[in-house]
Amino acid sequence: MPLEVVVVPCLSDNFAYILRCEENGGTACVDVPDAVPILAALDARGWDLDQVLITHHHPDHIQGAADLVAATGARVTGAAADAHRLPPLDEAVGPGDLVRVGRAKGVARDAAGHTRGHIAFHFPAERILFSADSLMAAGCGRLFEGTPAEMWATLSAFAAYPADTQIYSGHDYLAANLRFAAHADPENPAIPERVARVAAIKAAGGWPMPWTMEDERATNPFLRADLPGLRATTGLPKAPAVEVFAALRAMKDKF
Numbered sequence: 001m002p003l004e005v006v007v008v009p010c011l012s013d014n015f016a017y018i019l020r021c022e023e024n025g026g027t028a029c030v031d032v033p034d035a036v037p038i039l040a041a042l043d044a045r046g047w048d049l050d051q052v053l054i055t056h057h058h059p060d061h062i063q064g065a066a067d068l069v070a071a072t073g074a075r076v077t078g079a080a081a082d083a084h085r086l087p088p089l090d091e092a093v094g095p096g097d098l099v100r101v102g103r104a105k106g107v108a109r110d111a112a113g114h115t116r117g118h119i120a121f122h123f124p125a126e127r128i129l130f131s132a133d134s135l136m137a138a139g140c141g142r143l144f145e146g147t148p149a150e151m152w153a154t155l156s157a158f159a160a161y162p163a164d165t166q167i168y169s170g171h172d173y174l175a176a177n178l179r180f181a182a183h184a185d186p187e188n189p190a191i192p193e194r195v196a197r198v199a200a201i202k203a204a205g206g207w208p209m210p211w212t213m214e215d216e217r218a219t220n221p222f223l224r225a226d227l228p229g230l231r232a233t234t235g236l237p238k239a240p241a242v243e244v245f246a247a248l249r250a251m252k253d254k255f
Contacts, residue, residue, distance in 0.1 A: 002021075002022040002023070002104075002126070003019050003020065003021060003022065003101065003104050003123060003126045003128060004019065004020045004022055005017055005018070005019050005128065005166075005168065005210075006018040006019075006020075006041055006045075007168075007207050007209050008029075008037050008038050008041050009037065009172070009207065010033035010034040010037050010038070010064075011033045011034055011060060013171050013172045013173065014031075014033040014034075014060055014061070014170060014171055014172075015031075015168070015169070015170060015171065015172065015207075015209060016029055016030060016031050016032060016033055016034075016037070016038050017029065017030040017031070017130060017168050018038065018041055018042065018047070018049075019101055019104075019128075020047060020101075020102070021101050021102020021103055021104050023102060023103050024102045024103055025047075025048075025102065026050055026051075026100070026101050026102025026103070026104070027042075027047050027048060027049050027050050027051070027101070027102075028049070028050060028051040028052065028053055028074075028101045029049060029051070029052050029053065029068065029074070030053045030055065030121060030130045030132075030168070031053070031054060031055055031061040031062070031132060031170065032052060032054075032061070032062060032063070032064035032065040032068050033060050033061060033063065033064055034063070034064045035064035035065075035067035035068040035071065036064075038064070038068060039068065039071055039072075042072075048072065049068070049072040049074045050074055050075065050101075051074050051075050051076075051077060051101065052065060052068060052069065052074050052075070052076045052077065052087075053077050053078070053099065053121050053130070054076065054077065054078035054079075054086055054087065054089075055078075055111070055118060055119055055120060055121070055130065055131075055132035055133070055170070056079070056082065056111075056114065056115045056117060056118040056119070056132060056133065057082050057085040057086050057115065057117065058115065058133070061132065061133075061170065062086060062087055065087040066087060069087070075090035075091065076088065076089050076090050076091070077089065077090065077091040077092075077093060077099060078091075078092065078093070078119075079092070079093065079094065079108070079117045079118070079119045080092035080093060080094050081094065081116070081117040082115075082116075082117030082118075082119075093108040093119070094108065095108055095109055095110040095119065096108065096109075099121060101123075104123055104125070104126060105123070105124075105125065106121050106122060106123045107121075107122045107123075107124065108120075108121060108122075109121070109122045109129075109157070109158075110154065110157075111131060111132065111134035111135075111154050112134075112146045112150040112151070112153075112154055113134055113140070113141065113143060113146035113147070113148075113150045113151025113152075113153075113154045113155075114132075114133040114134055114140075114141030114142065114143065114144060114145070114146060114151070115133075115144055115145045115146065116145045116146055116150075118132065118133070118134055118146075120132060120134060120135075120158075122161075127161075127162060127164050127165045127166060128165070128166050128168070128210075129158065129161065129165055129166070129167050129168065129213075130168045131158065131167055131168065131169050131170075132169060132170040133169070133170045133171065134151070134154050134155070134158075135154070135155055135158050135167060135169060135216065135220075135223075136169040136170065136171065136173055136177065137167065137169050137173070137174045137177060137208065137209065137211050137216075137220075138174055138177035138178050138181050138194070138211075138216070138219055138220050138221075139173060139176075139177035139180070139181075139220065139221075139222060139252070140155060140220075140222045140249070141170075142249075142253065143249060148242055148243075148245055148246035148249060149242050151222075151245070151249070152225070152241065152242045152245045152246075155222055155223055155245075156223075158213070159213065159216070159217060159223045161213050162213065163212065163213050163214035163217070164212055164213070164214065165212060165213040166210040166211070166212060167210050167211050167212065167213060167215075167216060168209060168210045169209070172207070172208070172209075174198055174208050175198065177220075178191060178194060178195050178198065178219070179255075180221070180251075180252050180255050181219055181220065181221050182195075183255065184221040184230060184233050184248060184251065184252075185219075185221050185224065185229050185230060185233065186229075187229055188218075188219065188229065190218040190219050191219050194215060194218075194219050221248055222245060222248060222249070225241045225242075225244040225245040225248055226241035226244065230244055230248060231244055233248070233251075234247035234248060234251070235247075
């Protein structure tokens, strides 16, 4: 079922996403950093919002929800495990539960690591993943509540998705993430190539989102923690991949 996705920049570096079923016009928004630009994007297209999909509880992902719901009457869907710190939910979901946008079928996926209770929204038929602050373009979110093992499990599960899966993450951290990727994986020729593509997109006035899983596998150091180059960077040539990942995340926190 085709889904149109509109990227909505919010606040200083957040993204919200409006997705619309092209068959019956069902429309949802993933996360609400700020209701104003989302309402403007809906108004510009003459669309009515049916549903808000919340990935996690951080204020920069939910603080506009009350205003957006008041303006549109949209229903709110979020993680049952995180319901106590989310906006009031009309539908509480857990990993594996079905989420519909019009006739398009999505699935709530466990995305623990950045926070506990973080979920992502995956539309397998459309090859689309809204990963918020778990898998990010060329990076991953800080481990505010979760463990390295939880985030590594999340990233490993996502990395198994088809190469043409489109990744929509929660922030525009791509330039900083690619700088770290170049530092951590200096012999990887795919990283400067991706830097050049980002520059071209921004020079043309576009937003560098989405990227594909193929791009992430090629350049994201946090998906490549089991490879020799990243093992060399961390000085852990024989450690389990999760330990290499943990060392990389600690390096990024100080980079």
